[in-house]
Amino acid sequence: MAVQREFGLAFPKAEYDRRLAAVRRGMAERGAEVLLLFSPQNLHYLTGYNTVGYLNYQCLLVPLEGDPVMVVRLLERPVAEATTWLATVFAYEDHEDPAGAVRRAVHEAGWASRRLACEQTSGFLSVRQYRHLEQVLGAEIQDGSGIVEGARLIKSPLELECHREAARCTAAGLEAIINAVAEGRTENDLAAEGYRAMVKAGGEFFSSQPIVTSGEKSGIPHTTFHRRALRRGDAILIEIGAVWNRYAAPQMRTAAVGEASREMRRAYDACREALEATLAAIRPGVRSLDVQAACQAVIDRHGYEPNFRKRVGYSVGVGFAPSWGEGQIMDLKHHDERELRPGMVFHVVPALREHRTFAVGVSETVTVTEKGCEILTSFPRDLFVRG
Incomplete structure (x- = not known):
């Protein structure tokens, strides 16, 4: 019988650890040190994040080492804190630039000099948003598409x-x-x-x-x-x-x-x-x-x-x-x-x-x-x- 949750994680933490390890192997093969993810499917797969507000700008930053962090709209932060295992969730208010919150997360985590990659095939990050993110981060971002999807293909x-x-x-x-x-x-x-x-x-x-x-x-x-x-x-x-x-x-x-x-x-x-x-x-x-x-x-x-x-x-x-x-x-x-x-x-x-x-x-x-x-x-x- 699958886990029936009232609230919180759908799976034991070990399941998320397994998924994260698989994604990190894919990152290492592609030379990515920090992977930026925007698809609600990928965020949910790695963290358990579950909201009907997923059309809002949201980003999961996954480093090769250390804990991932998430950037969400301020209204969504309680959901992120309740449905994921993450220790750090950055939030932006509706009058703020979400890309600026991603930049803050990168700098506060000490990842500014790391090789950044981003899923470029997400239907939840427009071309304009991607170009703006590159400009705000002031860094070249390599293509990280398919890394998480490669792990998702085989079900546990x-x-x-x-x-x-x-x-x-x-x-x-x-x-x-x-x-x-x-x-x-x-x-x-x-x-x-x-x-x-x-x-x-x-x-x-x-x-x-x-x-x-x-x-x-x-x-x-x-x-x-x-x-x-x-x-x-x-x-x-x-x-x-x-x-x-x-x-x-x-x-x-x-x-x-x-x-x-x-x-x-x-x-x-x-x-x-x-x-x-x-x-x-x-x-x-x-x-x-x-x-x-x-x-x-x-x-x-x-x-x-x-x-x-x-x-x-x-x-x-x-x-x-x-x-x-x-x-x-x-x-x-x-x-x-x-x-x-x-x-x-x-x-x-x-x-x-x-x-x-x-x-x-x-x-x-x-x-x-x-x-x-x-x-x-x-x-x-x-x-x-x-x-």
Whole structure:
């Protein structure tokens, strides 16, 4: 059973020590003496920092030796002190320059002459902010992108347990949504049932919003609930992922209102077969592109190649909105020769869309084991006809 926290650290301090040691090995390999981090995922991974105010300017400074320090908005300092193991948290007020607070942290820690590196791929540090930070620090900052992500790619047993707990909450959400399907009800009705069930089961604030999309709208990627009333014959594409200690377990399922057309069933059977082939291909040493090929072969054999021109899966782990995904760390896709390793976690997502007609899909969140893969999520893979 994963740690259930009322407040404070999600994991024992030893888990954070392990992560920090892995990041420091990556820093040493890149010649970085102090690493500046801005992504909420990376801050949370190394310290436990957990706030809904993560859009504010925040920076974790990690030295090769000594304790990391954090810079946050003054309003967020109590959160940093309550949810992390850090001894030193610098704060800036709303009328102050946040980069100036980073400079103060660097100088007070005695790191002004150290080789600084910064994650340059963070979506939470704009180009303007990065250039201003360089100017304020008066130092050349090397690229430290990917150092923390390299450690995040392999999940520990404690992290996997969080994925399992999230999967339990996701299953509760799927069951609630599917049981709510009926002609005349709205997408919002279904989404509301899913939200309620996942949160009641113990899930936290979401890292990706649930997708509940129906009818011809379901054939348009990344649409979701928008007050549409369900009609007989509609396909309903459902993709949800509950969160436990910031770890998500996404799952996709398909339902139909009253009846499922022959073409809908044919496409769904292709997706389910493709999922099974993909899961059978996942094991240590297999390349990302080989996993994609296993899925693609089934899709192509069923004649859906024009409808499936995307990755088959992506890494998942620590997540904050806008996404539960770690695709920036690793995808399962064409031309990617990286090999799978035990402890990696992926959301495997075969889905087919007939534009402005319908969509079907079925997915699982899995982890790579020593001999194959373990399916972390659990819910029947039927095409559910309800209402």
